[in-house]
Amino acid sequence: MNTETNxxxxxxxxxxxxxxxxxxxxxxxxxxxxxxAEASTGREAIEQFRxxxxxxxxxDLQMPDITGIEAIIAIRSEFPEARIVVLTTYAGxxxxxxxxxxxxxxxxxxxxxxxxxxxxIRTVHAGKKRIPPEVAAELAMxxxxxxxxxxxxxxxxxxxxxxxxxxxxxxxxxxxxxxxxHVGNILDKLGANDRTHAVTIGLKRGIIEx
Amino acid sequence: MHSRxxxxxxxAQHPEGISRFDPKTETFRNYDVSDGLQSNDFSDxxxxxxxxxxFFGASDGFTGFYPERIRDNSYVPPVVITSFxxxxxTLPIGGNSVLQKSIxxxxxxxxxxxxxxxxxxxxxxxxxxxxxxRYRYKLENFERGWNEVGSKQRLATYTxxxxxxxLFRVQGSNSDGVWNEKGVALSIVVTPPWWKxxxxxxxxxxxxxxxxxxxxxxxxxxxxxxxxxxLEGRVEERMRVARxxxxxxxxxxxxxxxxxxxxxxNFSRRPEEAAKGxxxxxxxxxxxxxxxxSAIQNLRAEPTSKxxxxxxxxxxxxxxxxxxxxxxxxxxxxxxxxxxxxELQPVLQDEIYRLARELxxxxxxxAQAGRIEVExxxxxxxxxxxxxxxxxxxxxxILQAGGRAGHFGLxxxxxxxxxxxxxxxxxxxxxxxxxxxxxxxxxxAYGGSNGGRFSFLRRKKAGS
Numbered sequence: 001m002n003t004e005t006n007x008x009x010x011x012x013x014x015x016x017x018x019x020x021x022x023x024x025x026x027x028x029x030x031x032x033x034x035x036x037a038e039a040s041t042g043r044e045a046i047e048q049f050r051x052x053x054x055x056x057x058x059x060d061l062q063m064p065d066i067t068g069i070e071a072i073i074a075i076r077s078e079f080p081e082a083r084i085v086v087l088t089t090y091a092g093x094x095x096x097x098x099x100x101x102x103x104x105x106x107x108x109x110x111x112x113x114x115x116x117x118x119x120x121i122r123t124v125h126a127g128k129k130r131i132p133p134e135v136a137a138e139l140a141m142x143x144x145x146x147x148x149x150x151x152x153x154x155x156x157x158x159x160x161x162x163x164x165x166x167x168x169x170x171x172x173x174x175x176x177x178x179x180x181x182h183v184g185n186i187l188d189k190l191g192a193n194d195r196t197h198a199v200t201i202g203l204k205r206g207i208i209e210x
Numbered sequence: 211m212h213s214r215x216x217x218x219x220x221x222a223q224h225p226e227g228i229s230r231f232d233p234k235t236e237t238f239r240n241y242d243v244s245d246g247l248q249s250n251d252f253s254d255x256x257x258x259x260x261x262x263x264x265f266f267g268a269s270d271g272f273t274g275f276y277p278e279r280i281r282d283n284s285y286v287p288p289v290v291i292t293s294f295x296x297x298x299x300t301l302p303i304g305g306n307s308v309l310q311k312s313i314x315x316x317x318x319x320x321x322x323x324x325x326x327x328x329x330x331x332x333x334x335x336x337x338x339x340x341x342x343x344r345y346r347y348k349l350e351n352f353e354r355g356w357n358e359v360g361s362k363q364r365l366a367t368y369t370x371x372x373x374x375x376x377l378f379r380v381q382g383s384n385s386d387g388v389w390n391e392k393g394v395a396l397s398i399v400v401t402p403p404w405w406k407x408x409x410x411x412x413x414x415x416x417x418x419x420x421x422x423x424x425x426x427x428x429x430x431x432x433x434x435x436x437x438x439x440x441l442e443g444r445v446e447e448r449m450r451v452a453r454x455x456x457x458x459x460x461x462x463x464x465x466x467x468x469x470x471x472x473x474x475x476n477f478s479r480r481p482e483e484a485a486k487g488x489x490x491x492x493x494x495x496x497x498x499x500x501x502x503x504s505a506i507q508n509l510r511a512e513p514t515s516k517x518x519x520x521x522x523x524x525x526x527x528x529x530x531x532x533x534x535x536x537x538x539x540x541x542x543x544x545x546x547x548x549x550x551x552x553e554l555q556p557v558l559q560d561e562i563y564r565l566a567r568e569l570x571x572x573x574x575x576x577a578q579a580g581r582i583e584v585e586x587x588x589x590x591x592x593x594x595x596x597x598x599x600x601x602x603x604x605x606x607x608i609l610q611a612g613g614r615a616g617h618f619g620l621x622x623x624x625x626x627x628x629x630x631x632x633x634x635x636x637x638x639x640x641x642x643x644x645x646x647x648x649x650x651x652x653x654x655a656y657g658g659s660n661g662g663r664f665s666f667l668r669r670k671k672a673g674s
Contacts, residue, residue, distance in 0.1 A: 016461045018494060022468030025487055029475050089460060110464045114471030161625060162446025164438050196445050203452065210453040 008033040008125050011054035013045040013071070014087060015063050019110065023058065026117055033121060042066035042074075049075050049082065056121050057084045058108070061095065062209055069102050076103040083124050087113070092206020093138045094147075096131070106130040138205075146189045148207060155182050157208050160199045221277065223252035223266045228273075230280075239282075239386075244339050247273050283386040287336030287343065289393045290314050291380065292364075295329045318397040323406070329367035334382025334390065342385035349398075350377040373402030454505050462498035466491045519559055520547045520586055526567045527584070530574050541579040541599065543570070549588035552656045561630045562595060562648065565623055569597040569646045577601025577644060593632075593655040600643040604636065630654070 010027060012020050012035055024035045037052045039045040042063045049057060057075070061068035068086065075082050085106035086099045096107055106124040108116060109132060116132065123130040131139075148156065151172075158168045165183065169176040183195065190207075192198035202208040220231045227242035227250045242250050248270055255267035265274040293300060294313040303309045308319060313330075321328065334343045346356040347366045351374060357366065366378070381393035404410055473487035507529075527543040554562070566584060573582045579601030587594040620636065627634035632650035 016465065018465035019461060019468070021490075022465040022472065025469055025472035025490075026475065029472060029479075089456065089464070110460075111467070113464065114468050117468075159442075160445060160449055161622065162442045162449070164442050167629075195441070196448070199445050199449070210449065210456050 042071035095206025339385030
């Protein structure tokens, strides 16, 4: 811990200034913690971490340059002890699993920041993990399901961009039939009725992002 | 002219011979020199002897006969076709000729459609007074009634018959009008040219059917593609709406919520700070409402295709300038047009409009520009649309990475440009502004609104 007092030193990473401001306003009131730096992109987050070595990093997942997950991996490869809390809008199980695999210690939904932020910071700072109950429930629900393969994930992303099978086939340089069979597998694995449904499920579970 | 009633028949002499009238059949039978009269030129003198012999007076004497002894020639004459001519020429027999034996022994003939003029000569084999023989002929399947002719016109000619089967029939009578009702018949087949044959017609019908089927398949495929496109367009649209809600409403409300919580936590200790925090929260909520309103406006914006692109973009520019998202020093917006305005494909115009508006909004919100200019260039080979600003520029790293969807949305916009058959390029340097150029080839852009071009566009969109 890189601090002479007992104050918890915090880095806030989010590309929305309003949200960073809100988080700062909440933390400001707490005598045992302070925001030492803010970052609006993933690269900036890595830089600021190197400079400030915060005790806790609040990390948004969707950012303009590199994703929050990539930033977590980068920071943890340099500072394995880094305690990072994911700060996101969605409770999708797949995204949670990715974040936890990357080394996040806590998970915080933006909609719950106002009630859960301080407690989460203190819990993670104390060396424990914290995952909100609704996220845990979401995780438990899908543990037995097959994960999408990398190809299937790629195709689901292209579907979400409004591409037809033919277009997807052209972009991936495969036959349209191949795409069709992949799409069939995606629908099966996600339990979706059609493409639109698959995209909706994909978004909900954090398999793909907006 | 005198007449004598005899045996319920009447005889009459006249300058052309003697006639007998049969009241039962109401027919005349004429006798002249060729029947043995000494002359045709009878006077009006006549006499019947007590034994029944009748005398008619004429210029060279008189003719006497017993009427009851006059017998008609009852011989039924055979009828034969004596010659066949093509184009008025007699044909050789054998070899390549149509005739392999004499026409008299032939009972069917096959002619080509090229044998357009042919004729038959015929005769009744009755030599007593043969010049009084009569004939009738017809070509069944071509004419209904009989052609009755005398012995001097024993020739039937037909020209330009349609391909088909015919039956040529001739009947003849002897000099006393005794007809050979059976006569002679010759069947004729005129073969059609290849373009009138059944197999050719079947082939044509087949081709037409195949083309109809292909047209049906084509249209079906077209509708299918349209349907798929609409479905995929819906996914895209939903993603766009979701992204917009996420980036605007949700963020503002989340932040507002946090500010309110902070104010509440602060309330007892530092009420003034808390009040400031609440004000911030209220501002954020108001901003969220404004953003929500503009998002809804975008969603229900009318189709733009009925008006000029420059016109609708000018409207968009005004709308953006007055929107709540305006930065502190709002940039000056301008729309320019170069070249002669051309009619744009309606769907395409709408797409171009949406792209341009998004580019404008991005520049307006993020570029920190003093001026933003839209330029529409109607060029011969392409349509070009430039959106330039003199703002801070897009970071090259972001530009290269394609930017993040929802913030700069560059990959999404590039994809949309590709899908409508064009391309979108960005030129930017830090501090030197940004220029986005959308290029759409003329074939796609000015396709006109007829179906063919329309479908071309669709294919382009679906296939890219």
